[in-house]
Amino acid sequence: MKTVIIGGIAGGLSAASQIKREQHDAQVIVLEKSGDVSYAACGMPYNLFYPDKPVEDLYALSLDAIRVERGIDYRQQHEVVAIDPARKEVTVMDHQLSREYRESYDYLVYACGNQPHRLNLPGFDAADVLYFKTLDDTRLVKRIIYEHAPATAILIGSGYTNLELVDVLYNMKITPIILEKAATILPSFAEEIRAKVLAKLEEKGIRLHTNADIIEKKGAVVRTASGDFEAGMVVVSIGVKPATALFAAAGGELGVGGAVKVDRYLRTNLPDVFAAGDCAEHYVRQLGRNGYMPLGPVANKQGRLAGSNIVNHSAMKEFYGIDQTAVFKFFDLTVATTGLSERQLQESGRQYVKSYVDTPTRGAFPGGGSMRIVLLFEKGTGLLFGGQMIGQDVVAKRLDVLATAIYKQMTVFELAELDLSYSPLYAPVWDPLLIAANKSIKDV
Numbered sequence: 001m002k003t004v005i006i007g008g009i010a011g012g013l014s015a016a017s018q019i020k021r022e023q024h025d026a027q028v029i030v031l032e033k034s035g036d037v038s039y040a041a042c043g044m045p046y047n048l049f050y051p052d053k054p055v056e057d058l059y060a061l062s063l064d065a066i067r068v069e070r071g072i073d074y075r076q077q078h079e080v081v082a083i084d085p086a087r088k089e090v091t092v093m094d095h096q097l098s099r100e101y102r103e104s105y106d107y108l109v110y111a112c113g114n115q116p117h118r119l120n121l122p123g124f125d126a127a128d129v130l131y132f133k134t135l136d137d138t139r140l141v142k143r144i145i146y147e148h149a150p151a152t153a154i155l156i157g158s159g160y161t162n163l164e165l166v167d168v169l170y171n172m173k174i175t176p177i178i179l180e181k182a183a184t185i186l187p188s189f190a191e192e193i194r195a196k197v198l199a200k201l202e203e204k205g206i207r208l209h210t211n212a213d214i215i216e217k218k219g220a221v222v223r224t225a226s227g228d229f230e231a232g233m234v235v236v237s238i239g240v241k242p243a244t245a246l247f248a249a250a251g252g253e254l255g256v257g258g259a260v261k262v263d264r265y266l267r268t269n270l271p272d273v274f275a276a277g278d279c280a281e282h283y284v285r286q287l288g289r290n291g292y293m294p295l296g297p298v299a300n301k302q303g304r305l306a307g308s309n310i311v312n313h314s315a316m317k318e319f320y321g322i323d324q325t326a327v328f329k330f331f332d333l334t335v336a337t338t339g340l341s342e343r344q345l346q347e348s349g350r351q352y353v354k355s356y357v358d359t360p361t362r363g364a365f366p367g368g369g370s371m372r373i374v375l376l377f378e379k380g381t382g383l384l385f386g387g388q389m390i391g392q393d394v395v396a397k398r399l400d401v402l403a404t405a406i407y408k409q410m411t412v413f414e415l416a417e418l419d420l421s422y423s424p425l426y427a428p429v430w431d432p433l434l435i436a437a438n439k440s441i442k443d444v
């Protein structure tokens with residue numbers, strides 16, 4: 001059995017590894033157009049701190065380990081330029097040798113990730129406009145930071161990757177200025193959470209310009225309808241689009257958000273072609289349908305399942321889905337979410353109640369902080385729909401408990417009964433999540 005995988009990062013390498021794990025003698029070829037191997041993009045913002053730490057430290061595995069230990073034929077700088085589903089072949093451009101060749105497959109995994117939306121405005125095609133998406137982008141950002149020492153950076157867009165960058169750049173003594181087209185930031189978060197992020201920006205003296213109507217970039221100046229901003233670097237992060245052109249050109253069907261349409265087995269409409277990761281749809285359990293949530297864990301899980309389903313094609317398993325759990329750091333705050341957002345609840349017409357609490361994160365022990373928990377649940381039954389948290393210290397522990405409760409379809413009554421760990425080093429005697437649940441019970 002011969003499987004060709006297009007894209008060799010989280011989704012692609014997970015699929016390749018799983019095939020080899022389950023069928024040692026299977027032939028697996030990974031075609032990756034960049035010169036890198038699978039890496040943790042999530043670590044890219046934090047690598048910027050270290051001038052001497054090569055970005056290659058973010059590789060998940062060395063090329064040798066992939067080839068020798070895993071037995072995968074991993075080809076860098078090999079870009080697939082066409083898929084022929086009728087002949088079950090791909091056309092590959094080998095950029096190392098500048099030659100084109102065709103490769104046949106029994107199964108194909110499409111794992112091409114996504115691409116940043118470009119800002120199509122005058123001046124934004126300049127080389128100093130940065131998109132922080134790949135390791136090559138990180139190399140470029142590091143070069144600009146360490147060779148040109150910019151005093152100020154303009155960050156266009158205020159999603160989580162740019163907010164992580166704001167934190168990092170500020171701590172590197174580069175003053176960030178955020179330009180956001182919308183009226184506010186983090187629209188999928190409750191206003192109670194957003195308020196804390198906004199307060200942190202204010203505390204740090206970071207300028208956030210919402211409703212920013214950008215006109216053009218001229219040299220180091222970004223012109224907007226409400227004024228000009230000057231900076232030594234400009235990073236654009238205004239959303240992503242699934243990389244599907246190659247797949248669509250072969251007759252592939254697209255679905256939610258323009259991502260590759262997949263069934264629960266991760267099959268596409270093209271025969272024996274599977275898809276995984278940021279290029280594909282993701283099944284959202286609570287909605288009972290596919291959505292789009294491009295994050296690392298889902299890319300790994302989908303890749304692994306696609307690989308397993310290729311080996312076990314007569315006994316395939318369904319992708320169990322996601323609950324939209326995500327977390328990011330913002331200065332001393334951890335910002336986290338799981339389950340349905342208020343926006344999704346409103347869109348799906350569900351009756352929900354929102355309650356929130358502010359609690360300490362530890363008992364009588366130095367080093368603790370405070371956190372805010374927002375719970376969203378069903379009126380009448382208390383069924384948990386979702387929750388969001390922000391605060392110092394051990395926030396992610398609470399979020400993961402809540403994610404588990406949502407997975408098990410628990411109510412706020414059941415959440416309040418959980419036997420959670422206590423020691424003043426880790427929690428107050430009533431864990432913040434129990435306090436939040438007990439408060440919510442009163443509103444059911």
Ligand SMILES: Cc1cc2nc3c(=O)[nH]c(=O)nc-3n(C[C@H](O)[C@H](O)[C@H](O)COP(=O)(O)OP(=O)(O)OC[C@H]3O[C@@H](n4cnc5c(N)ncnc54)[C@H](O)[C@@H]3O)c2cc1C
Nearest residue numbers: 007009010011033041042079080112113277278295296299
């Ligand atoms: C700055 C940043 C921070 C992040 N932080 C987090 C985080 O904290 N938590 C989290 O869960 N997620 C995070 N993510 C998202 C996470 O990195 C992605 O969800 C994950 O990398 C998706 O993996 P993937 O394999 O689907 O796609 P990608 O990682 O995009 O890989 C796709 C690969 O396909 C290759 N490719 C595309 N077209 C072709 C072609 N025609 N031929 C050959 N190869 C091709 C590309 O070169 C690319 O290397 C972050 C992402 C970024 C950019």
